[in-house]
Amino acid sequence: MTATIAPSAPKPVEPGAAPPVEERKSLSRWIPAVAILGVWIVLWSFTNGTSTLALPGTSRTGLHDSLTEFQNDLLAGRSTNPVMQFTNAIADALRSAVEWLQRMVVLPNFPRPVPEVGWLGIVAFATYVGLLVANWRIALLVAASFLSFGVFGYWQDSLDLLIITGISVLLAVLIGLPLGVLIGTNRRANQVVTPFLDFMQTMPTFVYLLPIVLFFGIGPSAAVVSTLIYALPPLIRIAGFGIREVSATTVEATDSAGQTYWQRLLKVQVPMARKTIIVGLNQTTLAALSMATLAAFVNGPGLGKPVLAGLRINDVGTAFVPGALIVVMAVMLDRTTTAASERAEKVARGGGGNPRVRQGLIIGGGVATLVAIYLSRTYVSLAEFPTYTIGDRVASATSDGVDWFTDTFGGATEWVKDLITNQFLNRTQALLADSPWWLAFAAIAALAFVFGGVRAFISTVVCLTGIWYFDLWHDAMITLNMTLVATVLVMILAIVFGVWMARDRRVDVGIRPILDAGQTIPPFVYLIPVLALFGPSRFTAITAGIVYAAPAAIKLVADGVKAVSPTTIEAGRSTGQTTWQEITKVQLPMAKGSIVLATNQGLLYVLAMTVIGGLVGAGALGYDVVYGFARSEAWGKGLAAGITIVLLGVMLDRITRAAAEVRRDDGPTTRRAFNVRLPIGPPR
Incomplete structure (x- = not known):
């Protein structure tokens, strides 16, 4: 169920005029955020690789083994x-x-033939x-x-x-x-x-x-x-x-x-x-x-x-x-x-x-x-x-088609994979995962305070403390890095296609059915074509997350931009605004509530897919959960990874929701939209 954002209409901005008070407030939040990132990078350059709490391979800690013992005790007392x-x-x-x-409808190998x-x-x-x-x-x-x-x-x-x-x-x-x-x-x-x-x-x-x-x-x-x-x-x-x-x-x-x-x-x-x-x-x-x-x-x-x-x-x-x-x-x-x-x-x-x-x-x-x-x-x-x-023939034809595609276009897909991995993933992962845990803890908490205020800060501190306690800090930062990079790419797609759909009815009519169909597909299925294109790697999980999260985010942005009052747009045009000024000075600022909601949903959708991506080489927390399923002695580590994923999700959710509520000029419609939340799963 798509929540519709109908923010209040600010006055159009004349070309060359000073930005309104609301926009200056938004800009003022980015100044301390950039300063925090700058200090973080400087300190990281001196402390890179120390106190990261990284566990080698499939290693477990005493806490993980204690959780496994808890499981064993419960299973041993199952009868009492x-x-x-x-x-x-x-x-x-x-x-x-x-x-x-x-027995009624399916299996012929029960007592009845x-x-x-x-x-x-x-x-x-x-x-x-x-x-x-x-x-x-x-x-x-x-x-x-x-x-x-x-x-x-x-x-x-x-x-x-x-x-x-x-x-x-x-x-x-x-x-x-x-x-x-x-x-x-x-x-x-x-x-x-x-x-x-x-x-x-x-x-x-x-x-x-x-x-x-x-x-x-x-x-x-x-x-x-x-x-x-x-x-x-x-x-x-x-x-x-x-x-x-x-x-x-x-x-x-x-x-x-x-x-x-x-x-x-x-x-x-x-x-x-x-x-x-x-x-x-x-x-x-x-x-x-x-x-x-x-x-x-x-x-x-x-x-x-x-x-x-x-x-x-x-x-x-x-x-x-x-x-x-x-x-x-x-x-x-x-x-x-x-x-x-x-x-x-x-x-x-x-x-x-x-x-x-x-x-x-x-x-x-x-x-x-x-x-x-x-x-x-x-x-x-x-x-x-x-x-x-005909299932076997279709499967064989699909395998042959995938082999042909990878042989023909493997160089191009590998180039895209290497570009994003080397230019984005590796750089941001170096900052998040290779920083000392206390430095990343302080920086993330400070950023939460800047964007979400005291409530987001408290929630973030509690969640980060829990992540530290469950002894999977390094894996959590790798998962967080993949989630953030994928969400940035999702929001780029959401803004580009959302604005395009909102401004051109023909584009909306053409693209929306595709987005509806995309939101119907269970997330598990998205891994199949992406695995065919990029093979098992963390990039595969990120790409699947982008494809999975993009439809919901695009529709939310499109609906928010479309809800901007035509009267306000006409008033801006009467002042001689260009198309670019109209989009950046009127439509996107007025659709800020829906953009924040799209970011919230994109983060949670991507996180869900990144975790499932542990099956296709994504590593980190997703792999820890899969490993906990596969090996009984690692059940405790799998449970700790699951709890850590929940803490990551709660932290990201609370920061984005608090960031939306900080923008009080968007009014109660933004808060109401968050109360009618889309489920993680195939939404409509």
Whole structure:
């Protein structure tokens, strides 16, 4: 859900005139920032390479081993510890639910030789659901999507992924909707719950998995729990926002009619917030798919497994086909929930097309679905998807195409990689990671104070202290460096394309659908094409982070610039401003709130992808987490890395949010935009 920024309109600046007070204040913040950087560089030149707290290779510290011992103690007392007994019971229930659904629709190697409902019945039922909740176009999209799962040879993995996603979304609705209603109708509850939602949405997806594995084991149960926790915040936050946005006049009118709390909620607030709630469901569904894919790390079933297998052996062809099917599934779920939202709105307004025609389609579709289910339970050929598929040929062709591309353009891609690595990454990493820890600590805290004030300074000091305590300072600085460099590149793209889209409607119409599609793709999938281009390296993770974060940042900047009052722009033009002056003196300053919000989102998106990039040679904290998954004796180091990543995310989030609030001239709209935060994951 895109938060719209509508900042107050300052007076246009005449060419050659002195900058306004607001701009001078912004410039004054950069003066001490540059001074801090200058002092940092001077001190670094004398202290370079000392007290960096760097751990050689896969070394661990006493704290890391203590955390591993904590895990071992919990596992040893699994049968007597009340908490572990409770989580074991939940894990067993979730595992049983997943296996029951698998026996119904997926696996032919259970006691029955074929599934309870075969592929024809599943395709017919899914198509019918698309017709019920949306329209015949969505029904055709759903049918084509399901058929593609089988045609490309991943029928079982695809349905496994849908099962994990579906169970998680169902539980998220059962838990999230009541909480959304609570925070939407109770201000105190909103104040209590919102910080937890902020924290959950700040955590990169990868970090959820380590503690989940400890309490729920590996396999389907861990996949469902991690997916549920990750997918909850969007629904809670957006549903609460929709209920709060119901007109106060309407609510007062219902109160004057003598309605009770429940009558007002069920007959007025929830119906009027229906469209927003379904948008929240869309966000939750896509977030669930993203996390369910990543749950392959904890042996979660689904398409994430073959993608992970391909990435581990650097075989792009192997990873490409399941990755493409994940995109197909994401587009299908996104379009279905979006169309359901639009249909709900039309029905509420008395539209929705010819009711007789729709009734006929529903009845006819229902009969056809029952017949298809019966046939799929009767004939083996309609139960098990045909074994002849085109997936292997597509994978082989993809590998050949990647080999041709790298042989032909490998020099150009290597040049780009070396340019950014040598001119940006290595230079900034030398300053961040090779400075003594106390110097980097003081400099980062001072910069946080300059840009965000006392609140950002306190949050930064607390987070940096935690990073130091968990004995991964050097790796944290390398991860921070990759995140900052990638975010700078993301914001360059966001400003260039955002301004272009805002100033030219044709460009906006052409680019926005591409950005929408990009925001639908789970982050795991972005690694596949980037790995093909640049091979395993930290640059691969950074490039994937840029591609992943750019769509959200571009759209936020475009919407902010587009919201600038046309009257103000015309007033500036009347003074003889050039196009460059109009952009830099009027549009960008007035869209400052949306630019800061885009920076905030870009930082968090890039951090999430940089961590996942530990799989493709990014090193640092991402590798530490992966290493903790792979080696039981390194579990403590993996957990420490996960906590450190969270601290980095919280620190970056608080600095950018505080920087936005310092700019009080942007008004409450900026703060409100941060309260309707985009989730880390496939946003819309």
